[in-house]
Amino acid sequence: MLLQEKLINIIKEKCEKDPRVSACMMYGSFTKDEGDKYSDVEFYIFLKTAEIEEFQSDDWIRGVAPYDLHFINEFGSEVVVFSNLIRGEFHFQSESEIEVIKTFKETGVFPDTESMFIYDVTGRLEACLDYLQGEGPDRLTNNNVNFAFNNFVNTWIMGINVLKRGEAARSLECLTYVQKYVLQLIRVHEKSVERWLNATKNLEDDVSEKAYSEYTSITAKLDKEELYHAYSNALTVVERLECLLADHYKFDIDSAFLKKLHAYLTNRI
Incomplete structure (x- = not known):
């Protein structure tokens, strides 16, 4: 026991x-x-x-x-x-x-x-x-998907801004929120949303090998170049998810807006 x-x-x-x-x-x-x-x-x-x-x-x-x-x-x-x-x-x-x-x-x-x-x-x-019995709340909704996309953008921009300012430690903290919203979108795509509020729990078993590899690519240690790389990868993953989810959900962002974020990232000023 x-x-x-x-x-x-x-x-x-x-x-x-x-x-x-x-x-x-x-x-x-x-x-x-x-x-x-x-x-x-x-x-x-x-x-x-x-x-x-x-x-x-x-x-x-x-x-x-x-x-x-x-x-x-x-x-x-x-x-x-x-x-x-x-x-x-x-x-x-x-x-x-x-x-x-x-x-x-x-x-x-x-x-x-x-x-x-x-x-x-x-x-x-x-x-x-x-x-409490029965199915949990419906996570596969327009509101939830839009919430995750919008909050990804919010935390992504904040993380990039403080990184450009030279606050790498704060940017690393912001990255954890970026990861959270990316994982929620991954779970929506893979219809594995039971752990919506704790998206990393049992991640190794809950999502596909491809999704887990994508999550790995948006992690970083406290290093400026690693952080830029993780934020760039996060944007790439979200671009893929935007394309995959656009036929099933309504949300505010689109591919043109995400390309604008890519341009902002590239211009490191």
């Missing part, structure tokens, strides 16, 4: 024994049959409303397993690095907020909602998880 699976079992047992806990659900890799020894463990734990003010999450998590680090990340999640270096993510909320689960439906596909169920005394958790 994986160490993560042992932690999951401990958390389930702890929820069942703690009268303050009303419900608990798990999300992430272990609910999608993708969990391995490198995976995180991730939970929403709903508490009785009367207990939420006095509840000490650090003490509760310490009762699961020893940890070396516990903090709130930029998204408001409680992140724990257990002493065995397994990463945990926890959301402790009032049971009155359990309907928040239904908002997850817009984030992706949940193939096995039964595996997400950990514990419940409210009688409401199962219904919320059932709501």
Whole structure:
């Protein structure tokens, strides 16, 4: 049994024994049959409303397993690095907020909602998880494709501008966003959009060898010439995708505009 699976079992047992806990659900890799020894463990734990003010999450998590680090990340999640270096993510909320689960439906596909169920005394958790079943949001839409193309242009121009200014480090940061939107367009073309919000996850298995090679070509280290090369390749990849997707989707950019970007790139002033 994986160490993560042992932690999951401990958390389930702890929820069942703690009268303050009303419900608990798990999300992430272990609910999608993708969990391995490198995976995180991730939970929403709903508490009785009367207990939420006095509840000490650090003490509760310490009762699961020893940890070396516990903090709130930029998204408001409680992140724990257990002493065995397994990463945990926890959301402790009032049971009155359990309907928040239904908002997850817009984030992706949940193939096995039964595996997400950990514990419940409210009688409401199962219904919320059932709501997540079925197909995820439709990503193959004009709006999504247009969004990806437009944001590619926005981040591409910003990245080139700061690179021309001499800010290579900032340009490298911009490149990560360029890559994100290129990957979303690649996934649209290959109809592999289940991981729309996390486009690099399982990329090695999700896309074709050609697409993976194209992604490789738009990566770079912190080197001015490598960055120019990556931005140039990104534009070439997007030109191909614009041509391939134009017959199926409506979007704002066209080949003439992309050629204009090529000219701007070539004129390194």
